[in-house]
Amino acid sequence: MIGIVGYGAYVPKYRITIEEIARVWQKDGKAISKGLNVKEKAVGSLDEDAATIAVEAARKAVSHAGIEAKNIGALYVGSESHPYAVKPTASIVADAIGASPDLTAADLEFACKAGTAGIQMCLGLVGSEMPKWIEYGMSIGADTAQGRPGDALEFTAASGGAAYIIGKKNEEIIAEIEDTYSFTTDTPDFWRRPHAEFPRHAGRFTGEPAYFKHSIGAAKGMMERTGTKPSDFDYAVFHQPNGKFPIRVAKMLGFEKEQIEQGLTTPHIGNTYSASMMLGLASVLDKAKAGERIFAVSYGSGAGSDAFVIKATKNIEKNRPKPVFELFKEKEYIDYATYAKFRKKLKSL
């Protein structure tokens, strides 16, 4: 058996409401908030970036798993906001949690799905005959997502992180990963060129041919390969660029609202990009009981989706971390001026 032995979630403390952002741009905040199904978004402080967020999530995952960090043999950080263009975030995290130096580490980038690609890499390495020495692998999705001031993305682009530790000891696994499948094509729906401050996107093009096509492609492929159907699962989690898309894609695939509610995080904290589906999955694991099955699908622009079939084991009930939804409550509201300062939106900063 191979699966998750621990997970950790981190959400910065500060929040800005959609209405506050809309007020500055003289738009109808109530209508936008309702249209996106997002109330507010989490904002990293001035001294937070994808590396600090990744470290906080990683530390929680290590503590939840109850393992020695030095036994982590592979560490990947997926983000579209790595602090350096060249110089890995992963080595900072490895050092900060005490996993250095006996490990392989690298940064990954695939818009919002780099962290789940990292989980797949860990599954391969931990389960592999060569190398044999990798006992645990860790993959983190962490972002301080940015939207150009006044752009539609600004209403949802948020900060957060989630870390997963993959292991192979039956007595340690809290949720077995039964199978994984991916669906990838070259689709230019969202991008950021080197040296560009903010990403650009193809407007409405980001919906049907991008998010929906790939999420559905991966979901259907996964169900075909495992011979499963929506009713076989207790929970389903999808990538959440806003609060509406995951609800719609779930419905299109035949999942019920009750199956996806526990994993919906974007309505409360915005789209945390690489962390979005991983935070939703963490929230589901907070609740899942032994034997319950989870269907999880990430999405990254550019474009691709990673699907997972996961089954909770009896170990999950032994030691539960502080629930993701409880973390959301530790918050302080800021105005647009403070937000602009925190996220360095003014060029002089």
Next chain:
Amino acid sequence: MDGALPLIWRKFGERYDLDGNKCGTCGTAYFPARAVCPKCRRKGTLVAQKMPKKGKIVTFTELFAGPAGFEHETPYFIAIIELDNKARLLSQVVDSEKEKVKVGARVEKVFRKISDIDPEGPIAYGYKFKVVG
């Protein structure tokens, strides 16, 4: 600036994970690590030890004018923190409402950017503390 890098790099253990040491003879914990225990002198036996991640505020001040690299963070709190093993250190206190920052308040270590002055230079990371509970 880049000339100072090796110096910063050697302190990663200290800055990232509160690596200090402890005198095996009298039991006193030191952060940063000391070469000699001032209490035991030559009888002291210092061993490497990670400091606890929690402690309390001993004294604090709110800064309204920050040094270079911290101008945009003002106002902010700096505090002398006594860790649970009695070792003391100076740290910035973040993510904590003004009324909660007081003498005796419980604090917990967080990992943050310490300075990021030069957009093309290295970023320094390390410990800060936040009030818990």
